Amino acid sequence: MRRKDQAKAYGYLPGTSNQNLIAQVTRTWDHGGMSTRSRISARISAISESATLAVDAKAKAMKAADRAVIGFGAGEPDFPTPGYIVEAAIEAARDPRFHKYTPAGGLPELKQAIAAKTRRDSGYQAEASQVLVTNGGKQAVYQAFATLLDPGDEVLVVAPYWTTYPEAIKLAGGVQVDVVTDESTGYLAGVEQLEAARTDRTKVLLFVSPSNPTGAVHSREETVAIGRWAAEHGLWVVTDEIYEHLVYGGAEFTSIATAVPELGDRVVILNGVAKTYSMTGWRVGWLIGPSDVVKAATNLQSHATSNVSNVAQMAALAAVSGDLSAVAEMRTAFDRRRQTMVRMLNEIPGVFCPEPKGAFYAYPSVKELIGKELRGRRPRSSAELAELILEEAEVAVVPGEAFGTPGYFRLSYALGDDDLVEGVSRLNKLLSDAR
Numbered sequence: 001m002r003r004k005d006q007a008k009a010y011g012y013l014p015g016t017s018n019q020n021l022i023a024q025v026t027r028t029w030d031h032g033g034m035s036t037r038s039r040i041s042a043r044i045s046a047i048s049e050s051a052t053l054a055v056d057a058k059a060k061a062m063k064a065a066d067r068a069v070i071g072f073g074a075g076e077p078d079f080p081t082p083g084y085i086v087e088a089a090i091e092a093a094r095d096p097r098f099h100k101y102t103p104a105g106g107l108p109e110l111k112q113a114i115a116a117k118t119r120r121d122s123g124y125q126a127e128a129s130q131v132l133v134t135n136g137g138k139q140a141v142y143q144a145f146a147t148l149l150d151p152g153d154e155v156l157v158v159a160p161y162w163t164t165y166p167e168a169i170k171l172a173g174g175v176q177v178d179v180v181t182d183e184s185t186g187y188l189a190g191v192e193q194l195e196a197a198r199t200d201r202t203k204v205l206l207f208v209s210p211s212n213p214t215g216a217v218h219s220r221e222e223t224v225a226i227g228r229w230a231a232e233h234g235l236w237v238v239t240d241e242i243y244e245h246l247v248y249g250g251a252e253f254t255s256i257a258t259a260v261p262e263l264g265d266r267v268v269i270l271n272g273v274a275k276t277y278s279m280t281g282w283r284v285g286w287l288i289g290p291s292d293v294v295k296a297a298t299n300l301q302s303h304a305t306s307n308v309s310n311v312a313q314m315a316a317l318a319a320v321s322g323d324l325s326a327v328a329e330m331r332t333a334f335d336r337r338r339q340t341m342v343r344m345l346n347e348i349p350g351v352f353c354p355e356p357k358g359a360f361y362a363y364p365s366v367k368e369l370i371g372k373e374l375r376g377r378r379p380r381s382s383a384e385l386a387e388l389i390l391e392e393a394e395v396a397v398v399p400g401e402a403f404g405t406p407g408y409f410r411l412s413y414a415l416g417d418d419d420l421v422e423g424v425s426r427l428n429k430l431l432s433d434a435r
């Protein structure tokens with residue numbers, strides 16, 4: 001049996017259950033009387049490459065080969081990390097205290113500062129003991145699901161969703177239940193749609209607003225309604241607040257943890273410095289939760305990675321203790337680019353893009369273009385169309401397949417204004433030829 005098939009048979013691929021987890025992990029495969037063990041476990045074989053990083057890598061490789069590629073794939077701000085943050089790291093690197101192991105769960109002063117920053121920014125009253133400092137938001141995502149889920153526990157995930165969530169849920173033995181939205185609702189799911197997906201096995205609701213990949217932002221009223229519904233049914237809420245400071249126009253960020261006190265101690269907040277302070281490469285994130293969850297997740301981290309690099313933690317301390325002027329500047333630039341991108345995308349025949357209200361992504365539908373003839377080819381999916389665009393127009397976009405909804409593209413507008421205009425103009429020129 002091929003590894004993918006094995007993984008499917010034993011519940012590690014979407015649409016199957018995870019009940020055979022233990023049998024699956026320990027099974028020896030029999031080939032013609034010879035007992036052999038597979039080189040890679042089915043659990044890990046079932047994990048796919050990060051599609052967003054793959055697109056970015058391909059675009060960077062083409063650029064390195066002197067192709068004039070414009071990349072809309074990257075999920076990172078195009079600004080350098082502010083100088084005062086870099087200086088704090090340099091100072092830390094010179095201090096022998098930071099040359100040694102420190103507590104696995106994070107430097108005490110950083111945990112204090114994260115708790116204070118959270119009270120300042122979202123009003124959520126967290127103590128330092130409720131904070132676990134992780135190696136980027138990604139490790140917080142993995143550890144939150146690893147800590148909360150038993151095999152077979154269901155997690156409600158609104159699609160389109162960020163590519164990492166399914167893999168983290170699957171690895172923890174959880175079962176992802178998609179709540180699929182589209183452009184007609186601005187990619188937002190309401191209580192009714194969530195309730196239709198709830199079963200007696202549902203343990204967690206994943207709540208992400210602003211959303212990657214769609215930029216959708218829930219209003220305060222919607223957030224409260226969803227939080228109260230989750231509380232009423234005893235669900236845990238894992239909420240990813242990494243784009244909290246990137247909202248535009250009249251949109252407002254609402255922390256579900258603060259807005260819905262009824263959730264009590266069944267809420268886990270994920271966050272990090274990557275997007276707010278343009279610190280994607282520094283790898284500092286965190287998880288805030290009830291003390292039993294944080295203690296258990298810290299135990300896991302103490303064996304997996306131990307403390308996050310002290311130098312990076314000290315840079316993060318400078319970031320979260322400082323003001324928000326750097327993100328205010330980025331927000332102004334992103335807002336300008338967002339408006340340009342949405343206007344230009346909507347001028348392309350066959351493309352429809354609702355207005356994103358947060359993060360730094362646009363998520364247009366390209367469904368009308370699928371199956372049309374373009375440069376002698378007939379792409380049958382958004383993935384094939386994205387490939388054709390990369391080859392013909394040297395523009396990199398991430399197809400909706402990566403986010404659980406084929407028929408769409410994700411374009412990051414965290415790139416320079418001129419590149420943005422040039423890239424979308426190339427898209428227009430190419431896609432206008434579709435027949």
Ligand SMILES: Cc1ncc(COP(=O)(O)O)c(C=O)c1O
Binds near residue numbers: 136137
């Ligand atoms: C929604 C969301 N959460 C978490 C992260 C994790 O960020 P990092 O691991 O770089 O801190 C990202 C990064 O793209 C994201 O988009």
